Amino acid sequence: MSAGVGVDLENLWIRFGDFVAVRDANVHIKGGDFFSFLGPSGCGKTTILRAVSGFLEPSEGNVLIGGNNMKGIGPNKRPTALIFQNLALFPLMKVWENITFSMEIAGASARDRRKRADELLDMIALPGQGDKLPSELSGGQRQRVAIARALCAEPDVLLLDEPLSALDLKLRQHMRTELREIQKRVGITFIYITHDQGEALTMSDDIAVMRAGVIDQIADGKTIYNDPATAFAASFVGENNVFRGKVLEVRGDQALIRTNRSGDLLSRISTANQGKMNVGDDAMMFIRPEALSLAPTGTQGDHFVTAKVNHEEFEGNSFNIFMEGDGGKELKVAIPNHGQSFDDHSGQDMTLEYDVHNAVAVPAGELAAE
Amino acid sequence: MTTDKIIRVSIWVYLGIFFAYLLGPLIIMSATAFNSPSFPRMTPWECLTFNWFGELFRDERILNGIWNSILVGFGTVILSVSMGLAGALMLTQIWPKLRATYYTIIIAPILIPGVVLGISTLVFWDRINRMLGLGADSFLSNGLFLTIIGQSTFIASYCMLVLVARLQRYDIALTEAALDLGATHAQAFRKVLMPFMMPAILSAAVLAFLASFENYNTTTFTFGEYPTLTIELAQKVRYGITPAISALAFMIVALTVFFALVNEANIKRKKMVAEARKDATVGELAGKIEVPGLISRNPAAIALIVLVIGVATVTASAMTYSPDQCIADVQEQKRLETEKRIQELRDRRAKEAAEKAAAEGAEGGATQTAPKPSNNSGFGGVFAPNTLQNEGADDGASDEGAAGSSNNSGFGNVFDPNALGNDNN
Numbered sequence: 001m002s003a004g005v006g007v008d009l010e011n012l013w014i015r016f017g018d019f020v021a022v023r024d025a026n027v028h029i030k031g032g033d034f035f036s037f038l039g040p041s042g043c044g045k046t047t048i049l050r051a052v053s054g055f056l057e058p059s060e061g062n063v064l065i066g067g068n069n070m071k072g073i074g075p076n077k078r079p080t081a082l083i084f085q086n087l088a089l090f091p092l093m094k095v096w097e098n099i100t101f102s103m104e105i106a107g108a109s110a111r112d113r114r115k116r117a118d119e120l121l122d123m124i125a126l127p128g129q130g131d132k133l134p135s136e137l138s139g140g141q142r143q144r145v146a147i148a149r150a151l152c153a154e155p156d157v158l159l160l161d162e163p164l165s166a167l168d169l170k171l172r173q174h175m176r177t178e179l180r181e182i183q184k185r186v187g188i189t190f191i192y193i194t195h196d197q198g199e200a201l202t203m204s205d206d207i208a209v210m211r212a213g214v215i216d217q218i219a220d221g222k223t224i225y226n227d228p229a230t231a232f233a234a235s236f237v238g239e240n241n242v243f244r245g246k247v248l249e250v251r252g253d254q255a256l257i258r259t260n261r262s263g264d265l266l267s268r269i270s271t272a273n274q275g276k277m278n279v280g281d282d283a284m285m286f287i288r289p290e291a292l293s294l295a296p297t298g299t300q301g302d303h304f305v306t307a308k309v310n311h312e313e314f315e316g317n318s319f320n321i322f323m324e325g326d327g328g329k330e331l332k333v334a335i336p337n338h339g340q341s342f343d344d345h346s347g348q349d350m351t352l353e354y355d356v357h358n359a360v361a362v363p364a365g366e367l368a369a370e
Numbered sequence: 371m372t373t374d375k376i377i378r379v380s381i382w383v384y385l386g387i388f389f390a391y392l393l394g395p396l397i398i399m400s401a402t403a404f405n406s407p408s409f410p411r412m413t414p415w416e417c418l419t420f421n422w423f424g425e426l427f428r429d430e431r432i433l434n435g436i437w438n439s440i441l442v443g444f445g446t447v448i449l450s451v452s453m454g455l456a457g458a459l460m461l462t463q464i465w466p467k468l469r470a471t472y473y474t475i476i477i478a479p480i481l482i483p484g485v486v487l488g489i490s491t492l493v494f495w496d497r498i499n500r501m502l503g504l505g506a507d508s509f510l511s512n513g514l515f516l517t518i519i520g521q522s523t524f525i526a527s528y529c530m531l532v533l534v535a536r537l538q539r540y541d542i543a544l545t546e547a548a549l550d551l552g553a554t555h556a557q558a559f560r561k562v563l564m565p566f567m568m569p570a571i572l573s574a575a576v577l578a579f580l581a582s583f584e585n586y587n588t589t590t591f592t593f594g595e596y597p598t599l600t601i602e603l604a605q606k607v608r609y610g611i612t613p614a615i616s617a618l619a620f621m622i623v624a625l626t627v628f629f630a631l632v633n634e635a636n637i638k639r640k641k642m643v644a645e646a647r648k649d650a651t652v653g654e655l656a657g658k659i660e661v662p663g664l665i666s667r668n669p670a671a672i673a674l675i676v677l678v679i680g681v682a683t684v685t686a687s688a689m690t691y692s693p694d695q696c697i698a699d700v701q702e703q704k705r706l707e708t709e710k711r712i713q714e715l716r717d718r719r720a721k722e723a724a725e726k727a728a729a730e731g732a733e734g735g736a737t738q739t740a741p742k743p744s745n746n747s748g749f750g751g752v753f754a755p756n757t758l759q760n761e762g763a764d765d766g767a768s769d770e771g772a773a774g775s776s777n778n779s780g781f782g783n784v785f786d787p788n789a790l791g792n793d794n795n
Contacts, residue, residue, distance in 0.1 A: 053550060075549045082550045088543035092565045102551040104561070153551050 004032030004189045005066035005079065005156035007052060012061035014047050021047040023213040025061070029191065029206070034183050036192040036200040039210030040236070040368065045193045046085075048210075049159050052191065053082045065157060081155035083163045087146040089134040095145055096121070096130035102153035120148040123182075140171045147182060157189045164199060176202050197237045201225065209233045211366065217272070228360065229272035234286040236368035241292070241331050243285040243305075244364065247277055255361045256302065257285050260326055266302040267359035282364035289320070289334040291358035295351045303359075305352045307331055309345045323350065396623055403616035406697050410613045417696035420684075422613040423621075429614060435602030438514070439583050442598055445518035446525055446582040447575045453522065454529025454574055455567070458537050461530070477531075479524035484587030491520035492591050513594020520592045525581045529574040536570035632673050 007029040014022040021044045029035045037045040050056040052063055054075035063070045070078060081102075089098050096117035097104070103113045117130050124144035126137075134142055143163060150158055160179075164172045180203045183190045194200050200207045201221040208218045209232070217229040228234035235242060245259035255269050255277055267285045269277055277283060295304055307323040310330060314320075318334040325331035333352060402410035406417035426432060457476050464472050479487065499510040509515060540563065548558035564571075586600040593601050603615065 055546060055549075075546070076552050076554060080550070082547070084543045084547060086541065086543060088541060088547040090544060090547070090562055101548065101553075101561075105548075105552045105557055149551070 004030075004187055006031040007035075007157055007189060007191065008062075008064040008067075009048070009052075010062045010064065012048070012051065012063065013059045014044070014051060014056065015059045020213050022051070022058075025215050027208055027215065027218060029189060031066075031189055032187055033205045034180065034190045034192065034203055036194060036204040036207045037210055038194055038197060038200040038207050038237070040195055042212075043210040044213040045210050046161055049082070049161055049191065049193050052157070053080050053159050054078045079156035080159055081150035081153045081157075082159045083146050083150050083161065085161045085163065085165065087142055087163065089142060089146060089149070091134055093134075094130065095126075095132050095134065095137070098134060098145060099130075099148045099152050101149060116152060117148075120152055123151075123185075124148045139167050140175060143167065143175060144178075147179070151182075151186060155188065157191060158183075160190065160192045162193055162195065164194075165196070172196075172199075179203060201237070209236060211236075211368075223271075226360075227271050228286070228362065229270060231284045231286075231362050231365035232368055234270075234284070234360065234362060239289055239332060240286045241289060242326060242329060242367065243287070244326050245283055245285065247279050247281045247283050247361075250277060250279060254356065255283065257283050257361060259285065262305045262307070262326070263300075264302055265305070265359070266356050267361040268357055270360045270362050273362055277361065277363060283361050284364050284367075285359055285361045287354050287359045289332040290318075290336075292333045292352045292354050294333075294335065295353035297349065297351050299351050299353070303354055303356055305331070305354070306349055307352075309348055309350050311346055312344060321345070321350070323352075396619070399616050400620040400623060402613050403620045405613065406700070408612060410611060410616045416700050419697070420687075422617040425612070425614040426617045431597075431602050431606070432599070432614070432618065435597055435599035438593075438596045439599040441514060442517045442521065442589075442596070443579045443582045445514070446521045447578045449518060450522040450526035450529045450578045451571060451574050453526035454533050454578075455571070457526065457530040458533035461534055462537055462540075477527055480527045482524070484524070484585065485591070487523050488520055488588035488591030491516060491523065491588070495519065511594070513592060513596035516592035516594060517589050517596065517598070520588045521582050521585050524588075525578045528581060529578055532574040532577060533567065533570050536567055540566055628673070628677055635673055 007027075009025045009027040012022055012025040012027075013020070023044075025048060037048060039045050047056065051058050052065070052070075054070065054073060054077075057071075065079060075082075090101065093101070096114060099117045099120050100108070100113035103116060108116075114130070118127070121127050121130055124147060126141055126144060126148075129137070129141070134145065137145065146163065164175050164179075167175060176199055179190075179192075183203075192200070192203065201224075204221060206218060206220055207224055209216045209224060209230075211230075211232045217224060217233045219227075219229075224233060224237050228237065231242075234240050243257070243259040243262055243265060245257040245265075247255050248258045248264060249256040250269070253269055253274055254266060256264055256266050258264050265285060292305075298306070307325065310322045310324060312319060312321050314337075315334075316337065318336050321333045321335065323331040323333065331352075398412055399410070401412045403422050404418055404420070405412060405415055406419040406421070461469065461472060461476070495510050495516055499508055502508075502510070504510060544562050544566070545558045548562045549555070553561065583598075584600065585598075586604065589598055589601060590604075597605070603618075606615065
């Protein structure tokens with residue numbers, strides 16, 4: 001596997017008039033990595049992608065590909081290939097012509113193009129489909145053709161702009177695996193844009209979580225999930241229960257937080273915020289639904305939460321209990337289904353227990369929209 | 371129930387009237403092209419003839435007009451489609467705030483009367499010509515150039531409307547994809563945008579050609595030494611029209627219908643092919659493409675064959691079939707008829723005169739005051755001015771002429787509209 005070509009964003013600002021789409025982004029993407037920008041729509045992640053591919057000049061700062069500054073270099077001269085959100089396959093060209101468009105531009109003969117197209121069609125598991133039109137393919141097949149077309153240009157960096165968003169769930173899950181495998185096979189750097197945290201977590205080596213033009217956290221998936229740096233990252237990636245309050249006491253890497261309605265709870269301070277949280281600060285504490293478990297009703301303590309059950313649902317692999325939570329948000333608890341019988345507790349108080357290491361405290365901040 | 375029926379019947383009646391209104395004149399004009407009288411008329415039907423087509427193709431001015439129209443048409447197509455495409459591209463790329471204004475400006479020529487466009491074209495280029503110090507025979511005052519420029523001023527707007535409609539469906543990401551894959555802007559335009567725009571460009575070209583071909587208002591000021599077909603026709607009609615013009619009209623109608631049918635068949639074929647391809651998905655996995663029937667595959671070719679056969683039959687029969695005999699027969703018949711009538715009239719008048727003379731003789735001079743309706747009865751009406759004229763006439767007018775001869779004034783048939791046509795014979 002080749003080392004691949006890295007991409008660096010240095011102090012990148014992108015403005016549209018008064019609107020700041022990207023605010024001082026600093027990202028180092030290692031060569032050969034599968035790197036994702038994760039964020040809700042409108043957070044500026046596509047703007048970053050367009051700046052890397054060359055369709056947009058940054059207002060300030062630099063884009064470096066393989067250490068070379070890309071300032072003033074057009075999209076057709078950059079070693080990048082972009083897979084568009086709607087794929088942008090040329091509707092009037094056959095599949096093989098689509099795939100080898102970059103070779104046509106370079107002046108390759110039709111025979112060479114055919115040959116290369118057949119190789120790539122084999123790679124994306126669509127052998128013998130070269131003579132079809134894109135409109136005659138299914139969504140997943142079109143997806144793969146778009147990937148083959150981008151790979152045919154032999155880019156150093158492949159940019160993907162939410163390419164799976166138009167597919168149905170099953171196909172999306174299948175394509176995740178496939179994309180990851182293709183990336184490992186070709187060994188080039190992939191930069192992936194998505195609002196789907198599942199996609200980001202399953203495929204990426206590293207993820208940048210973005211919110212309103214700002215990058216909140218850059219880390220691998222596990223770190224982001226277990227040790228989020230901001231309230232936004234904690235609430236956007238995966239399901240999370242939030243407890244609002246103030247820091248009552250700091251004990252090393254742990255903090256006792258006086259929550260608004262669940263009493264004083266003990267929590268770990270997230271790595272990025274250690275030493276930055278002081279007594280009296282507004283804080284937020286997050287506990288994942290699967291980190292909560294049932295405890296004897298009425299148990300008191302700094303890792304017990306008591307609340308009233310609103311309703312329950314059965315999801316197959318787990319029972320979900322929804323309880324009255326903080327700030328209008330419900331508290332969700334997922335109890336794994338081991339075949340135990342389950343009684344409906346709606347309207348009753350229930351006590352939950354958690355391991356302090358599974359709770360994480362961050363300074364109060366904006367939460368992701370539901 | 372009955373109201374239902376009434377509604378249904380009235381819809382059919384309405385449709386009948388509607389189509390009669392639309393197509394009736396065309397059908398009648400087409401029919402007159404095959405009738406032998408020298409004034410275009412359908413009744414009375416005299417002789418089937420193809421002579422008017424021959425006449426048409428012997429008419430130097432008409433042929434020259436067609437040729438000029440084609441030249442102007444092609445020039446206009448090239449100029450207005452390219453201007454229309456540029457305008458359409460501009461419209462999609464201009465700042466949204468300016469778009470409405472830009473649109474109004476670029477559409478304005480359609481709303482301006484063609485006469486105004488013609489005059490202004492003439493005046494404008496004449497000024498330019500003088501400013502450059504060129505003579506009256508320079509390129510800028512050439513009729514072909516002026517006509518193409520003048521027509522394009524508004525035909526380009528039509529083209530733009532057609533092209534904009536297609537361009538709005540274009541996904542700009544396709545151009546970006548091409549750029550991203552290494553294409554230059556020119557390559558992206560040529561290889562991605564142009565093929566996408568092709569159907570609209572072809573429609574715009576056809577539209578431009580037809581608009582140019584039929585244009586009169588603008589051209590009448592600019593044609594110079596290149597009179598187009600419409601100009602020639604207008605000038606010809608001033609001296610009376612002949613069925614040769616009907617023949618031209620018939621050919622234009624036939625060609626239009628033919629191309630419309632071909633187009634329709636082509637669209638159907640494309641649909642069928644697309645469906646066949648979709649159905650063939652499973653078959654294609656095995657590397658097979660089913661060959662649909664010849665007819666479903668190429669109705670356009672079949673239509674072409676039908677046209678060729680039709681033209682060949684018509685030409686062949688026109689070559690072998692000669693209406694001369696028929697025309698001669700009709701003329702002979704008319705001559706005989708006229709003679710017969712003259713004879714009848716003569717006899718009748720002679721008889722009347724005899725009767726009157728007898729009655730006068732019987733009553734003596736008692737009825738002196740009785741008027742004498744015809745003083746020249748003894749001559750049998752041969753000196754009636756109209757009877758003489760009718761002898762030379764070879765069309766149906768002679769019937770009326772003869773029948774109404776006693777009522778006719780001394781002006782003879784000069785006010786008869788057919789008399790004009792008769793002069794040509």
